Amino acid sequence: MTAALRFDPIRLPPECERLRKEVRAFLADEIAAGTFDPHQPNREDTDAPEFSRRVGERGWLGMTWPKKYGGHERSFLERYVVTEEMRVANAPTRRFFVADRQSGPVLLKYAPEHIKMDILPRICRGEVCFAIGMSEPNSGSDLFAAKTRATKTDGGYLINGTKIWTSSAHIADYMIAIFRTSPPTKENRRHGLTQFLVDMKTPGIKVNPIGQITGQFEFNEVVFTDAFVPDDHVLGEIDGAWKQATSELAYERSGPERFLETYYVLTELVRAVGKNPDTRSAEGIGRLVAQLHTMRRMSVSVAGMLQAGKEPVVEASIVKDIGTVWEQQLPHRVRDLAAFVEADATNRETLENQLSFAIKTAPKLTIQGGTTEVLRGIIARGLGLR
Numbered sequence: 001m002t003a004a005l006r007f008d009p010i011r012l013p014p015e016c017e018r019l020r021k022e023v024r025a026f027l028a029d030e031i032a033a034g035t036f037d038p039h040q041p042n043r044e045d046t047d048a049p050e051f052s053r054r055v056g057e058r059g060w061l062g063m064t065w066p067k068k069y070g071g072h073e074r075s076f077l078e079r080y081v082v083t084e085e086m087r088v089a090n091a092p093t094r095r096f097f098v099a100d101r102q103s104g105p106v107l108l109k110y111a112p113e114h115i116k117m118d119i120l121p122r123i124c125r126g127e128v129c130f131a132i133g134m135s136e137p138n139s140g141s142d143l144f145a146a147k148t149r150a151t152k153t154d155g156g157y158l159i160n161g162t163k164i165w166t167s168s169a170h171i172a173d174y175m176i177a178i179f180r181t182s183p184p185t186k187e188n189r190r191h192g193l194t195q196f197l198v199d200m201k202t203p204g205i206k207v208n209p210i211g212q213i214t215g216q217f218e219f220n221e222v223v224f225t226d227a228f229v230p231d232d233h234v235l236g237e238i239d240g241a242w243k244q245a246t247s248e249l250a251y252e253r254s255g256p257e258r259f260l261e262t263y264y265v266l267t268e269l270v271r272a273v274g275k276n277p278d279t280r281s282a283e284g285i286g287r288l289v290a291q292l293h294t295m296r297r298m299s300v301s302v303a304g305m306l307q308a309g310k311e312p313v314v315e316a317s318i319v320k321d322i323g324t325v326w327e328q329q330l331p332h333r334v335r336d337l338a339a340f341v342e343a344d345a346t347n348r349e350t351l352e353n354q355l356s357f358a359i360k361t362a363p364k365l366t367i368q369g370g371t372t373e374v375l376r377g378i379i380a381r382g383l384g385l386r
Helices: 014-032 049-057 076-088 094-110 113-124 241-253 264-273 279-307 313-338 345-364 372-382
Strands: 130-133 149-153 156-163 174-180 193-199 205-210 219-230
Touching (some): 076 279, 094 174, 156 174, 264 345
Parallel strands (some): 130 174
Antiparallel strands (some): 174 193
């Protein structure tokens, strides 16, 4: 083995529990005000700019970042609590989530100072939305196969090609994308990729929506035709973006959102069975909760590693693999357990609507953030098995 896996049994400190109460109270007020319905995951519009700004006002965006950029210099564990509560409540986080989770940290590491001073405070205020430009047609999660080219020109680069499955590109202000700046070498397939900050208002960028079976339009195809990106929007090393992207994906793959995306069907099942479940329901729910608790402990452990300045790429990939397979299967398990439950008509209707939506959205879960097959390859490589 080339790496030893370690999931330290981290416990959330008291300040995290105090913060949890604050977040729950805030979300309860938002629900009472009609901002969103936690029991309706299939709402058509999950983009909520004013909600995003209110979250920023509470200091819950850019929580771990330096204060000079609008951040709050709090811990990754505190940020974990905010993410967990937002996800459990089904809050409309689409506008700020990617920017806060991974785009901001990338800019902190690699962007020029004037870009940091401009964009990072706006992320912290909940004012800007980011998309991630990685996947391409005919390449799936194989980033080495990226063909969208960035060709050097006076003062910058001209971008030509297509990114696909690009979540939230239709509302994004910026994209952090990987483009090919030179061919790969025989010795190193990873060579030749460079990371860029792209202003989505740039001429030559067209966003085409991709409909999902749920009726939502979260994914997009983004076509670049001689779109100009200035030199100061290059992030990090020319031709050496693979390590940067790998580090970025540790943020994307380890959070509670990777096993809580269909969580609402479990809570609705618990409501349906009531306080005196039969043996079959009690055992089934008990197994699901035990599995959920285990994944949560692993995810909190990864947050602790990030807090310690580590890059838990393999551990994050394990959390994402296990978590997304679990949340993909959860609606089917809940449907089986609910088959013999006698619930009131309102609760039964809510549960059936949630199950219908969850089952239709489930196929994307093991694809977004890296397919299961790619993740297992990363894990095998990290363990020295390939």
